[in-house]
Ligand code: PEP
């Protein structure tokens with residue numbers, strides 16, 4: 239090959255890159271104009287396009303898998319704007335907002351550094367049962383009452399909760415004792431119903447990655463208490479909170495409730511290190527549920543103290559006037575005298591740290 243010929247070919251070869259760049263930019267701008275097209279429609283037409291490109295390549299020199307790889311990359315190409323959006327810090331992150339989010343629940347401010355306490359039965363069973371715990375909260379000057387009306391049980395034959403009737407009971411007791419109510423909702427279609435009864439919607443561990451539920455919760459202006467998933471990583475926990483925030487609701491309390499590990503001495507393994515990590519990584523209040531993490535009344539107090547010592551904004555625990563006959567979690571709920579002692583010791587500890 240003559241030297242001049244090689245130089246010319248090299249020039250032409252290089253020039254094709256600049257032509258490709260121009261075409262790719264034109265293509266990205268056309269795609270941007272179609273950005274409102276539903277995902278399914280777009281991927282369907284891209285599939286057809288790829289098949290046609292392959293058919294037309296019969297006389298071309300490009301190998302089929304190379305063609306595949308190039309056009310897949312082209313179809314997934316991001317604009318500068320899209321790249322910037324994917325790098326933007328999450329709304330729940332400290333990088334996005336440095337000040338702590340404080341959530342006001344009927345005057346109880348969660349997230350100020352002073353711990354808040356959430357107590358109540360695992361399941362709502364009757365008005366008298368809930369009122370007995372509510373009275374005990376009121377006597378202590380506490381504000382936050384929990385109780386499950388929709389129960390996500392492992393077995394379909396176990397007590398599933400009283401549903402809306404349970405929410406009505408909670409509201410009645412809360413109004414009577416001037417408390418705020420926290421209760422779990424398990425289906426997106428029940429969220430709206432719950433708004434009239436609860437002050438905080440709880441999303442439980444089993445639903446912590448139910449993205450439709452998270453999005454629906456994000457469309458309300460009710461505070462949300464989000465539990466960590468059964469085997470959820472901290473990154474997944476934060477991303478679940480982002481699902482809520484991304485829909486407009488930034489009033490989120492994160493609740494560490496233990497994760498499933500190989501350890502059987504406790505119901506779950508309380509990941510105490512999650513508390514300072516979540517406080518560092520997000521601006522949201524962080525609570526610790528010492529009942530569902532430990533599942534053991536004998537170690538709930540030291541674990542609750544540990545939670546406060548590492549900077550938790552609150553502690554949750556289950557209390558039932560007669561745990562022996564409770565319809566769920568009978569083995570791990572505190573009776574009222576045990577609760578009195580637990581709270582007195584925890585409050586005294588709080589005063590010392
Ligand atoms: C609860 O708090 O009632 C509950 C079921 O907890 P978790 O979702 O953490 O298991």
Ligand code: MN
Nearest residue numbers: 360556566567
């Ligand atoms: Mn329970």
